[in-house]
Amino acid sequence: MFSRMGTDFCKRLAVALLAAGALAACSRAPAPEEIEVAGWRLSVVLPAGADAASARKVVSLAARAACATVPEAGEGTARIVFGKDLGILPHWAAPRPVAVQEGDEIRVGYRTDDPAATANRLAHELAHWRLEKLCGGRTALWLDEGLAQVAGRTAANEAARCFSLDVSERLSLPWKQGVAALVAATAYPAGRDESGAFYAASLRLADAFLARHGLDDCLALAKELAAAPAAETFFAFCAARYCESADEIAAWLSAAPR
Numbered sequence: 682m683f684s685r686m687g688t689d690f691c692k693r694l695a696v697a698l699l700a701a702g703a704l705a706a707c708s709r710a711p712a713p714e715e716i717e718v719a720g721w722r723l724s725v726v727l728p729a730g731a732d733a734a735s736a737r738k739v740v741s742l743a744a745r746a747a748c749a750t751v752p753e754a755g756e757g758t759a760r761i762v763f764g765k766d767l768g769i770l771p772h773w774a775a776p777r778p779v780a781v782q783e784g785d786e787i788r789v790g791y792r793t794d795d796p797a798a799t800a801n802r803l804a805h806e807l808a809h810w811r812l813e814k815l816c817g818g819r820t821a822l823w824l825d826e827g828l829a830q831v832a833g834r835t836a837a838n839e840a841a842r843c844f845s846l847d848v849s850e851r852l853s854l855p856w857k858q859g860v861a862a863l864v865a866a867t868a869y870p871a872g873r874d875e876s877g878a879f880y881a882a883s884l885r886l887a888d889a890f891l892a893r894h895g896l897d898d899c900l901a902l903a904k905e906l907a908a909a910p911a912a913e914t915f916f917a918f919c920a921a922r923y924c925e926s927a928d929e930i931a932a933w934l935s936a937a938p939r
Contacts, residue, residue, distance in 0.1 A: 804836035827887025856882030
C-alpha cells in the first residue's frame with residue numbers, strides 16, 4: 682500500500698512539475714504585437730530587447746512594399762515570428778537572413794547587421810501571402826517568385842535608405858532553357874546555380890511584363906495562371922490581349938536588364 686501511495690505521489694508530482702514548466706515557458710514566450718500598415722493588420726512576435734525597434738521598422742517597410750506590389754488581397758491576418766534559427770536552410774543559404782511562409786505564418790531569421798536583407802526576405806514572403814489570397818491559390822511559379830522579388834527589392838531599397846546602408850547587387854546567373862521552360866516550371870530547380878538562374882529569370886520576366894503592360898494586367902495574369910498554371914495560359918493571355926507571340930516574348934525577355 683505504501684509503495685502504491687508513493688507511486689501515486691510521484692506521478693502527481695511529475696504532472697505538477699510538467700504543468701509548472703509549461704506555464705513558465707508560456708510566460709517567457711513574447712506576446713504578439715498588432716501592427717497595422719496601409720490598412721493591413723499584422724500579428725508580429727518581435728525579437729526581444731533592443732532589436733524590437735529596428736524589427737518593427739523592418740516589418741513596416743516590408744509590408745508597404747508587399748502592399749504596393751499586390752495592392753488588393755483577401756481577408757486574413759498574417760502572423761510574423763522573428764527568430765534566429767529556422768532550421769530548414771540548405772548549407773549554401775547561410776548566413777543570409779531568410780523567411781519562410783507556412784499558411785498564414787511567416788517565420789523570419791533576423792540579423793541586426795543586415796536589416797535591408799531581412800526586409801527583402803520578409804517582403805518577399807508577404808507578397809506571396811497577399812498574392813495567394815488575391816488569386817485564391819498559388820499562381821504560376823515564375824510569376825509568384827517574380828512578383829515576390831519585386832516586393833523584396835522595393836523593401837530592401839527603402840530599408841537601405843532608412844538605415845543608411847548600401848544594397849549589394851547579387852550576381853545574376855543566366856537562364857539557358859528559354860522562356861517556354863521558365864513559364865512552364867512547376868518545381869524549383871535543384872542546386873544553387875540552377876535555382877539562382879531561375880529566380881533571376883523570373884524577376885526579369887516579371888519586370889519586363891510590368892514595364893510593358895502594367896500592374897493591373899500582371900495581377901489579372903496571376904489570377905488566370907492560378908486557375909490554370911501552364912505555359913499555354915501565359916502565351917494565350919499575351920496573344921489575346923497584346924497580339925504577342927512566344928518569339929516576341931522571348932525577345933523582350935532577352936532585352937530586359939540582367
